[in-house]
Amino acid sequence: MTAFMDKDFLLTTDVARKLYHEVAADLPVIDYHSHLQQGEIAERKTFRNIAELWLGGDHYKWRLMRTAGVAEEYCTGERSDKEKFLAFCKVLPLAIGNPIYHWSHLELRRIFGIDLIINEKNAEAIWEQANARLAGMDTWTFLEQAKVEIACTTDDPADDLLQHAEIAQSALKTRVLPAYRPDKAMRINNPGFVDYVARLAEVSGVQITSFATMMAALANRVGYFHERGGRISDHAIDIPLPAHAATPEQLEAFFARRVKGELLSDLEQSQYLRGLLENIGTVYAKFGWTMCLHIGAMRNNNQRMLENLGPDTGFDSIGDMSTSNGLVALLSALDASDQLPQTMLFNLNPAMNEVLSTMIGNFQDGSVAGKVQFGPAWWFNDHKLGNLNQILAFGNHSVLGIFVGMVTDSRSFASYPRHDYFRRLVCRQFGEWVAGGEYPNDFEALSTIVRGICYENAKNYFKL
Known part of the structure; x- marks a missing residue:
């Protein structure tokens, strides 16, 4: 009987154990998507x-x-x-x-x-x-103890990033970089949208009177983030994207109606979101950024608890919306003008694994390995079976050796052992393939893939 969570936890073969202990275990961590708070890092928060x-x-x-x-x-x-x-x-x-x-x-x-x-x-x-x-211990202790080489926070375009500047000038060994998350600009029907537009205009110096000028303000902030180390954007896609894009005139009309206080229909919201993503995607391409799309969450479903506790308090679940037609249309529209940025598709609904792991092959152009990536198992998929299924789908339909690996997607500084969990599962799967005669027992070749997935691919892909 195997001891509970011993040193060989999850490692079912000799090959898996050798790969983990000799290759994966001590690699640095690149955490390209987290919800750590920049202020808690800057002030060296203690608990x-x-x-x-x-x-x-x-x-x-x-x-x-x-x-x-x-x-x-x-x-x-x-x-x-x-x-x-x-x-x-x-x-x-x-x-x-x-x-x-x-x-x-x-x-x-x-x-x-x-x-x-x-x-x-x-x-x-x-x-x-x-x-x-x-x-x-303080927040620096957690980052350095876990060998976090790079950690990306999640930041609003209107953020001044001043605490990021403090961190950059500090003695912290971990590089902490901002990531661009324009949720407040995307969610046009949210009650605070009009006030947010005013705030965005103030910080960008762009007078926002239209959809076009709002996009100019968002582009201005991409440049601001880029100067401060930002190379990644993040978008929550919680509603289906339309297969047919709105015209520029329709986008302007949506914006004008909303700033006057009118709410948009479900279809109009999705058309607005598609228009925003298509416009901002060209900006990311210009700056050489990666656009991350987190697809399929149903958020804040319990209205009573939302009113009592606010958002992000544990009342979310997996959505079963259809995303494939609209998502392909968005990527194809950007690709048609050669302005498709590097893109990662994170999937919350496991039923979409094969949809997205095949979709990424539609938009590879040889310019970079895995220009469009199937992202790691996320949120409700981040468990043993979810990670293994993501690895299998990626391997079945793409080139697993170019995968950029895991993220914490967490607000907790204690979450970094999740990278260890993921690395054990990668080595487990590789060992199973070798044991089954599906891949040669070539330690050098296997080690190269493991180092890539667990560390090197992310560093190269995101140009960090």
Whole structure:
């Protein structure tokens, strides 16, 4: 019987074990998509205890706790930090098969050197030992301990990035770069849209009176981000894109109506979003950026809890919208004018794995390896089977050796062991292929692919 999460955790063959321990385990991390807060890095934030680190803002754990019957007061409510932590430890053993069970134990071991099983019996000892170690740690500690070479935050186009400048001038070994996330400009029906346009005009110095001038302001901010190290944009595609683009005149009419206070129909919103992406995509191409599209989330589904707690608190799920026709139309329109930037397609619905892993082959032009990429297993797909299925789909339909690897997609500085989890699964799959006679036992060739997927490909692809 294999010991629980021992040094060979998830590694089922001799080849997998050799690849992981000799090649993958100690590679630096390039985290090209996270939700870490630049301010918490700049100020070297410390954490008062493990509950703040693990449960503060972590909607993954809140969702697990609620599902296990834990009252909201122990998740986002008024209970003490220790009470919340003890409640989490009590129910975590019920989450057999959930990646949070594995992630939490990896974090406990790799960050704190604590080998205890997380349960109600051990909760007090874990609380004391972890907090004792946390007393000498800050956000820099987590980044440097995890060998994070580059971390990209997620930033609004209107952000001044001043704290990024502080970080760049500091002694932190990790390079922290901004990534451009124009959600507030994309979500035209949101209540704050008109106010946001005014804010964007102020920071860009562009008087925004039309759709065209709004796009000029967004382009201005791409240049601002580029000067400060930005090379990646990120877009949440939560509604289906239309197969037929709106005309410039229609886009101007949509914008004019919205700034006067009128809301757009569902179709008009999708046409507006398509127009924005097509316009800003040409800007990314000009600057040599990568455009990341996160497709298929249904966000903030519980209206009562949205009103009580706000967005991003654990009430999201997978959407089953049809995206293929509109997405292909967007990419084809950019490609037609030779202005398709490097693009990554992140998929939340596993039913779309084969759709997107084949779609990327439509738009390769030999200019760069994997110009259009099938992104790593994301959010509800980020578990053992989800990662393996993503690897298999990529391998079945594309060239797996050019894959740019994993991201944390997390707000937590404790999340970096997820890269270790991913690397173990990559090595596991490679070992299975060799064991099955599907790939030669050529350690040099396998090592080259593993180093690429786990580190080198991302560095080259994003020009970091």
